[in-house]
Amino acid sequence: MKPLIIGDPAMLAHETGDGHPERPDRLRAIEAALAGADVERVGAKPADRAAIERIHPKSYVDAVLALAGQSALIEHDTVVSPGSIDAALLAAGSGIQAVDALIAGRARRAFAMVRPPGHHAEPQRAMGFCLFSNVAIAAAHALEQPGIERVMIIDWDVHHGNGTQEAFYRRGDVFFFSVHQSPNYPGTGPLHETGSGAGAGCTLNAPLPPGLGDATYAALFADILRPAAAAYAPDLVLVSAGFDAHRRDPLAHMQLTEECFATLCAEVVAIAEEHADGRLGLLLEGGYDLVGLSRSVRACVDVLGGATPPARGPGPDAREAAPLSAVKAVAAGLPGMR
Numbered sequence: 015m016k017p018l019i020i021g022d023p024a025m026l027a028h029e030t031g032d033g034h035p036e037r038p039d040r041l042r043a044i045e046a047a048l049a050g051a052d053v054e055r056v057g058a059k060p061a062d063r064a065a066i067e068r069i070h071p072k073s074y075v076d077a078v079l080a081l082a083g084q085s086a087l088i089e090h091d092t093v094v095s096p097g098s099i100d101a102a103l104l105a106a107g108s109g110i111q112a113v114d115a116l117i118a119g120r121a122r123r124a125f126a127m128v129r130p131p132g133h134h135a136e137p138q139r140a141m142g143f144c145l146f147s148n149v150a151i152a153a154a155h156a157l158e159q160p161g162i163e164r165v166m167i168i169d170w171d172v173h174h175g176n177g178t179q180e181a182f183y184r185r186g187d188v189f190f191f192s193v194h195q196s197p198n199y200p201g202t203g204p205l206h207e208t209g210s211g212a213g214a215g216c217t218l219n220a221p222l223p224p225g226l227g228d229a230t231y232a233a234l235f236a237d238i239l240r241p242a243a244a245a246y247a248p249d250l251v252l253v254s255a256g257f258d259a260h261r262r263d264p265l266a267h268m269q270l271t272e273e274c275f276a277t278l279c280a281e282v283v284a285i286a287e288e289h290a291d292g293r294l295g296l297l298l299e300g301g302y303d304l305v306g307l308s309r310s311v312r313a314c315v316d317v318l319g320g321a322t323p324p325a326r327g328p329g330p331d332a333r334e335a336a337p338l339s340a341v342k343a344v345a346a347g348l349p350g351m352r
């Protein structure tokens with residue numbers, strides 16, 4: 015079955031202004047890189063209010079929707095233009111469409127090419143270029159469907175997915191994993207935060223110092239994330255797929271290659287195949303170098319279509335392995351891992 019690509023030109027109408035890194039050209043570059051890819055395509059449908067209000071309170075949704083057709087600065091780096099609210103509704107709706115296609119068996123793997131991104135949007139506030147928490151809305155929608163009791167969200171964007179963590183921190187029906195550069199924006203996501211209440215043990219953060227690359231990420235996914243996924247046994251796997259850990263990215267200082275993103279994508283494919291009947295949905299988050307972004311997305315789409323990722327290179331050296339051992343110790347202490 016071909017990968018399903020969800021997208022819509024209306025998401026180009028979210029205009030952020032000259033010099034803003036989260037710009038429409040990101041989607042244009044991805045579109046050009048996907049030329050010739052063997053995929054199914056579908057346009058996006060807007061999310062309805064009820065779906066958004068599973069994550070965001072009514073007062074917040076009212077405030078965002080009231081900006082439709084306007085230009086405004088919401089906070090220092092989050093702006094809207096007249097087309098932004100429609101784009102945000104389509105971005106949230108794209109994740110829901112991915113979930114519906116996966117659960118209905120119309121697709122086995124889906125990738126929603128969305129903007130604005132979502133993982134920094136907290137239930138009660140927009141931040142970090144994000145208006146609605148796209149992946150959290152998709153996960154909450156999935157949990158309303160028969161047969162979906164546990165969702166795993168894997169966030170490989172270089173920034174911590176603070177909004178997603180906040181949405182599910184006290185819930186046991188979503189396991190949230192985030193690997194991110196630390197220190198970096200937004201400054202959240204320390205190792206010791208592993209969930210609370212019913213969500214105790216269902217959050218795992220992997221904050222990594224800047225400068226690390228493919229070997230560290232490959233080992234993290236193979237040796238730490240895979241066992242955590244096996245212990246949790248999700249019914250659906252969603253990915254906050256940001257590509258700003260790429261070595262060319264201007265907003266962070268990680269050193270990943272596009273080949274590494276293919277490796278990471280193969281790991282999440284394997285997790286979905288082993289535990290979730292193959293159901294895997296990716297939602298675009300960050301990634302601000304057009305070359306690094308578009309090549310990495312294409313590499314992932316090829317893996318979703320069955321391509322074999324490059325052979326894993328040498329394992330991490332001592333400098334690269336040190337931060338992993340701290341993550342491994344926390345992961346080993348999660349309830350399901352005992």
Ligand SMILES: [Zn+2]
Nearest residue numbers: 171173258300
């Ligand atoms: Zn990011």
